[in-house]
Amino acid sequence: MSETAPTRFVRVVAGVIGDARGRILLAQRTGASDLGGLWEFPGGKIDPGESTEHALARELDEELGIHAEVGEAVITVPQLYPDKRLTLDVRHVTRWQGNPRGREGQALLWVPPRKLALYRMPPADRPVVAALQQPDRYLVTPDVGQLTAGLSGAELEAAEQAWLDALERTLAAGICRVQVRSPTADPQRSARLAASAVELCRSASAEVLVNGDPELAARLGVGVHLRSDQLCVYFDRPVGADVPLAASCHTVDELRAAERLGCNFVVLGNVKPTASHPARDGIGWEAFAAMREHVSMPIYAIGGVGIDDMDDARAHGAQGIAAIRGLWAG
Ligand SMILES: Nc1nc2c([nH]c(=O)n2[C@@H]2O[C@H](COP(=O)(O)OP(=O)(O)OP(=O)(O)O)[C@@H](O)[C@H]2O)c(=O)[nH]1
């Protein structure tokens, strides 16, 4: 299938309008318009020369009849549609005057955040809903095989226990999505250690995925994170629909393959040079955003990033950051 890139570039701003009960306002696109019938966050196109804040305040007045104070950024999503290239800049709105009403005949609904995914929305809104619902940090555990290389007996046991202790501290610091990954560890030891790690994550109510091994994941009752070279191995989702599935991606083709397999989220990088490969350039944020627009599942930026990169990540359409060193309380 040949692909011609659409040339029309559209900048849109939308508001996550939250009421005192934490519900969020959705509007239904009217039948005649683009993507008619789908639910969306109220907003519209930014006029040439207009600021994002002014555009959102103007749109919310035109569409809902409210005078809104535009708040903090949620996420900016670059998204390719068949007929245009969109950036959807989404802002929180928690203060406004007036009662929202559908001034253009559109239906309105106040929806609790956890129910947002029940409404059919345009592709660009999937990362927005994920940004509102899911963790902004995805921890990848340090390779215990590397940490314990050359050790045996009591020393090996102590190093493994230190790794579990560090995981516990990391969870206590608020991490709630974890990939257990130890590619160079002895497989049997690594499986035993993964079981202990899963216990720790469960008691902290954190979601766990194991790297590369659907069988181990099934035994432990957790999700799977596929390596990029595994993406072409599977034709169908390798785990049940209710089991978390993620993947590591470096190219648009891999992102598309991950979306086809039904991945819940992926990591994409390396965005920056990493401590282990300081000489290798990262792809940078612009390239990250340019790749992200081809798919709409949530994507974590990985490679040389840490908490300080969160705003850049969200500004380029990322769910947040994935990291080993950047998140580990070692
Ligand atoms: N407002 C809004 N637009 C969205 C969302 N998600 C999304 O893909 N879009 C797309 O962004 C574009 C914005 O369109 P709009 O129709 O709201 O623009 P507008 O209010 O200025 O209306 P107009 O085109 O009649 O002047 C549409 O192509 C729409 O499909 C969303 O959550 N909110």
Ligand SMILES: [Mg+2]
């Ligand atoms: Mg609109």
